[in-house]
Amino acid sequence: MSGTKTRDRKPRTGDGAVAGADVRAGMRRASAFLARRSLDTHRRAWAAVFAATAATTALLGAFALVLGSLLLAGPPVERYAGADAVVVADQRVTYTAKPWGSEPRTATAHLPERVRLDRASVARAAAAEGVARAVADDSVPVVAGHGTSAVGRSWPAAALTRYELTGGRAPRSASEVVVDSALAAESGGPGGRVTLQVDGAARRYTVSGVAGTGHRGGAPAVFFTEARLTRLAGHPGTVDAIGVLAERGVSEAALRASLGDAVAGRGGGERGPRVLTGAGRGEAEQLDALGARGDLLTMLASIAATVVMVALLVIATTLSQAVHQRSGELALLRAVGATPRQLRSAVGREAGRVAGAAALLGAVLSVPLGLLMRSLLTTDPLPLPVPVWLPLAAGVVGALIVALVARPVALLAARSITRLRPAVALGAARAPEPDEPGRPRTVAGVLLVVAGLGSAGAATAQGGQAAALAASAAATSLIIAVALLGPWIARISMRVLGAPLRRAGGVAGFLAARSAAAHHRRLGAALTPVVLVVAFVCVQLAAGSTLERAADRQASDALRADLVVTGPAAGIPSEVADAVRGAPEVSAATGLLRSSVVLAHRETGDPKLDRYPVLGVTADQLSGTLDARVTAGDPARLTGRGTVAVGRDRADELGAGVGDTVRLRLGDGARVRLRVVAVYERSLGLGEFMLPREALAAHVSAPRDRQVLVRSKDGDGDAVSAVRRALAPYPGLDVRPATADDVRISPSSSDQDDALTVIGVGVIGGFALLAVVSTLTLITVGRRPEFRLLRLVGAGRGQLLRMRVLETALVTVAGLAIGTAVAAIPLLAFSLTATGSLPYLPPVRYGVLALAVTLAAAAGTVLPGAGSGAGRTG
DSSP states (O other): TTTTOOOOOOOOHHHHHHHHHHHHHHHHHHHHHHHHHOOEEEEEEHHHHHHHHHHHHHHHHHHHHHHHHHOOOOOOOTTTTTTTTTEEEEOEEEEEEEEESSSOEEEEEEOOOOOOOHHHHHHHHSSTTTEEEEEEOEEEEEEEETTTTEEEEEGGGGGGOEEEEEEEEEOTTTTTEEEHHHHHHHHTTTEEEEEESSSSSSEEEEEEEEEEOOOOSSOOEEEEEEHHHHHHHOTTEEESSEEEOOOTTTHHHHHHHHHHHTTTTSSTTTTEEEEEEEGGGGGGGGGTTHHHHHHHHHHHHHHHHHHHHHHHHHHHHHHHHHTTTTTHHHHHHTTTTTOOOOOHHHHHHHHHHHHHHHHHHHHHHHHHHHHHHHHHHBBTOOOOOOOOOHHHHHHHHHHHHHHHHHHHHHHHHHHHHSSSSSHHHHHHHHHHOOOOOOOHHHHHHHHHHHHHHHHHHHHHTTOOHHHHHHHOOOOOOOOHEEEEEEEHHHHHHHHHHHHHHHHHHHHHHHHHHHHHHHOOOHHHHHHHHHHHHHHHHHHHHHHHHHHHHHHHHHHHHHBOOSSSEEOOOOOOOOOHHHHHTTTTTTTEEEEEEEEEEEEEEEEETEEEEEEEEEEEEEEHHHHHBBOOOOEOGGGOOOSSSSEEEEHHHHHHTTTOOTTTTTEEOOOOEEEEEEEEEEEOOOOHHSSSSSEEHHHHHTTTTOOOOEEEEEEEEGGGHHHHHHHHTTTTTTTOOOEEEEEEEGGGSSSSSOOHHHHHHHIIIHHHHHHHHHHHHHHHHHHHHHHHHHHHHHHHHOOHHHHHHHHHHHHHHHHHHHHHHHHHHHHHHEEEEEEHHTTTTOOOOOHHHHHHHHHHHHHHHHHHHHHHHTTTOOSSSO
16 A cells, blocks of 8 residues: 555564574584584594594403403303202301491402301202202312322212213222223223322222213313212311202292202301302302402403593593694684684584594404403403403493593683684784693692602502502502693703703704794693603503512522422322421421411401412421511411411501411401411512411311422432432322422412403503504694794705604603603502512513604604605795
8 A cells, every 4th residue: 555654574483583593503504614624624633533532442442341241251160060059158258347437338258268068958958849859069189190180079979060971880989989081091991990199198999980971171070989088078067069950840940949948047158058050050160260250350440440541631632632733723713703602513523523433443443452352361260251242332332431522622622712702812813822731730730749649658658458559549640640730841851851952953953942842732742641651551560570579589588498399280188298208308398288368457447358368387397498587476386276477567557466366267268366476577478377287278178288398408419319209109299499489479470460461561551652653643743834834944854854853852751751750659659668679670671661652752753744844945
């Protein structure tokens, strides 16, 4: 209509929402565009981040696979493959205490020696509903022929492994046995004769039959009559275990409930008898398998915690360096109008894409790496299973950790630039970023240094596990402090090494020194992974080698015997030491019976149950064969069932001296109160406790010596022949010169220790070296404009190469020095407490470490910059 005024229309209700959605979509498109362009432009820098992130994922996934496999592991069922259920005593002990300001907690430990059941429980189990047959199963170590270790059992127990006669008949008298097919060749079959050594001198038995089974595994078996086996076992009132055969159609659950009701409260450990069915029957065969698994889990969990710390540090270092190198570019984008949200989104997208792709690759690589680590730890008593789902789950765990950490770290690194106002950002784009770390970072670094030094000091005032934990905490705190205080440490390093660098390198040295002095943040970022790998490897290697060296020295100094009698895995009968002692050329001989005791105590208020090795000795023969360096008391009083000798460090920790009483749990769980009659110094080599052999023998599964130490009269050369004559009735024994390894409470190196060394030092050290290469490569790639500028102003290619070589030397020397110092502080505290000596690392090992660090630094500094400034200067 003409002449009508037009009115401004108000936007409809949905128009604002649509406009806002369009704006957000535009911002997302802009962020995605910036992320794509940045990934293309900085692909070399992101490649270094990709490599470090993929390696991190692979390592985390590999540890998740190994720990998961170990958690699922259980001893295999061999001896009780034919039994439907097995009744055993509880092999666990507990200790409950109330920590400071908390609810009571309970610690649990597995016992290394057999806890036995009352023999009356066999009849109760047989009378339980659903039970067709209950069999008492005892075992004794047997040496067959000329040294073959075997297991002696009663013939009724053969049904528990499904042994069946393949020839002959069952034994009927004490002089008859049935042998399995593995020993049939030595005996000649039914009617033949076989030599067996069980409780004393070897004797001949008639083979009444040969038995075979479809199940393979375990030691060869010899079957006696039940009466003969009971006498040989030496504990007629108790049994090792009860094997149960169920009636047809009885389920596992019903059988377990029926047996539990029948034998409940009938002794058998702290918690009474246990009924094992299915895969759990293997626990009745390998007594300490679960205890060993727990110890291994503890050690691997400690290594895994270190892995997580190293992984997070590596991701933070590489991502932060990648973002910091682009600070000028980000400031310029902010100055020309990019919003903080757009920049943060772009950086987050870049980090997310790189970390996501690297996490997928690392998840795939974690499977072979985890299987390799698992193969190093696999042992016969406890095979490690790998279900189909476990590798996938392990890879997902590693990938999730990396994916969740990468984006926040990148955003945090970009925060200082993205939050600037455009006018301020324009100046920041022109000026270099300040090298000094912020005040919060500096304060945190200083506090961690103080905490690390305090933990090291606390380690010197404590002992045992507490000292080791304090030293470990000190090392962790100092390593993180170095990462936070990197620029300040780099500044100090330049003041120390700058002048020698300039004098030694001429023009190239001048350029290297000026470049390092102008970029402390960059030099600090380069030093951090080097310090990390040096400190970590030194702590891991030196702690073990320090203890090994001290234990070897103590064992060697303690040895007074010149000969040692050794035997098969079944052990040496107790009467061998008496037989050797009776030889005219022998002045002293003592058998070494080895076991473990469990000590209940508190650690920072929490209840703890720790196992310590114990040595059973003959007191009146001890001074002639071993010198434990007694500091108080008299080891000759180590007699009877109520006495003990204690290592000095353990005595100090317990506050016990000569005449005091200590409370221990022996290997079979028996609680004892023992009077301290001697305190000795050489506990690293000989063990923390010594007991009279006759007292310890009543609490071990098989009271057989591991070795017999022999001291000849005045070095008599005929002593070897005399000892061999005394050993004639005992097959499989030998005599040779004694060494320190014969008296050491544990071997100098075990397969498990070697595996943990490979995993802890080899795998993690290799990963840390890869982090060195990735970080230095990232820094070198970011310096390409600097190298091109130096070429334009006249620097030659040779000068630039020498400059990078000198920078590599600077990073290597400073990193080795700082890393060694960081490791030396906790190591010194630990070694002074544990051994009373300085830390020790074999020079060859340190040389290999220094060479590996040098090569890694060269690979990250020299090689990536080989093509820098290659063009003409004009």
